[in-house]
Amino acid sequence: MTHSTSHLLNADLHCHSVVSDGTLTPEDLAARAKANGVELWALTDHDEIGGQARALAAAHAQGMKYLTGVEISVTFIGHTVHIVGLGFDVNNAALAQGLRDTRGGRTQRAREMAEGLAKVGIPGAFEGALPYVGNPELISRTHFARFLVESGVCKDTNEVFRKYLTEGKPGYVAHRWATLRDAVTWITQAGGVAVVAHPARYKFTPNEEFALFTEFKGFGGQGVEVVTGSHSAAEYVSYAHTAREFGLAASRGSDFHSPAESHTELGTLPLLNSQLTPVWDLLGSRIQ
Incomplete structure (x- = not known):
């Protein structure tokens, strides 16, 4: 696939199954993705890679290409931020141990x-x-x-x-997650690409957001979700600018959790802007 057309790929690189907090099995998600025209898929359960073998098999059974995926919770300046990892080796011991420690709390x-x-x-x-x-x-x-x-x-x-x-309410308990450096390091040392998930959701000030992207890039992060279920059309534009400003590849993913709860269906988001480098261009050899 040439760079000039790879932004046209219907890739959905962010969703969740029953292995974390989704309501569907990896097999049902794969079927749903395929039905909506997804060509390249990744299952990104929270802090867990236990569904990866099933997701890969299900993707192949549906005739889709697959990238390994995970969504890691990190604490950054007192906020929880999510870092998606794509295309890593699922058998990497340091990544597996890091995720176990993160889940443990x-x-x-x-x-x-x-x-x-x-x-x-x-x-x-x-x-x-x-x-x-x-x-x-x-x-x-x-x-x-x-x-x-x-x-x-x-x-x-x-x-x-x-x-x-939520914070200040009776059932809220903060959790100390991994650090930004931890998450990016686990992913990249396992051969994958680290991506900042749905950046508009964090409600950072411009200075805080600049710090997030600067540190993320400094630790070896290479991507940002530009087109994602929780972003508005204006935010697609704003984070396309962020991707170019920081020299990051752009990712696309619905963040689908459940037919009853998710506003964005798998595979239905707008395509990436042709001026951006799709994250899958960095992962050609990791696509299965």
Whole structure:
């Protein structure tokens, strides 16, 4: 594929399965991606690569090309930032260990969240959230939110987050994640490319955002999600500018989690601007 046309590829390089906090299996996601015309796919579960073999097999069964993927949670200037890794070696020991360490803090955090909810009259939330968890190591706020909706405490997951699970609310417990340097290093040393996920979501000041991209690039990061489910049309333009300013390749991904919850379906985003270097151009030899 020549560089002049590779931006036309329908690539979806950000989505989640039951292996983390999505509601579909890797096989169902692959079928859904294929049905929407996806040609190059990556499953990027949170801090977990346990679904990669299934996702690769499912992609091939559907006739799609595949890139290994993961979304790593990092703490940067007191905020949680997500770094997507693409095209890495799934058997890399340092990456696997780093992800294990990152996941390890989640269960303790979940128990503390449940204690906070119990204090405001919502008992049993830890046990209540567990049936929604595909992987017990990866219990997260999303699972608590689904439990509170299903049990009638709130009408939708947005209401749960607003009332209970954001900073200053009863069920919120901060978690110390990996550092930016850790995540980028794990990915790049495993032969992959590190990408800043959905940068508009972090609500950084211009100075903070400049610091994020400067440090990310300094540690060896090479990409940024420009076209993603949570970005507006104006943000596509703004982060295309960021990609050019910092010399980063551009990525595209729906961040699909669930048919019921996700606003953006797999494979339905606008194509990348032809002035950008698609991240898959850096990963040609890693595409399976």
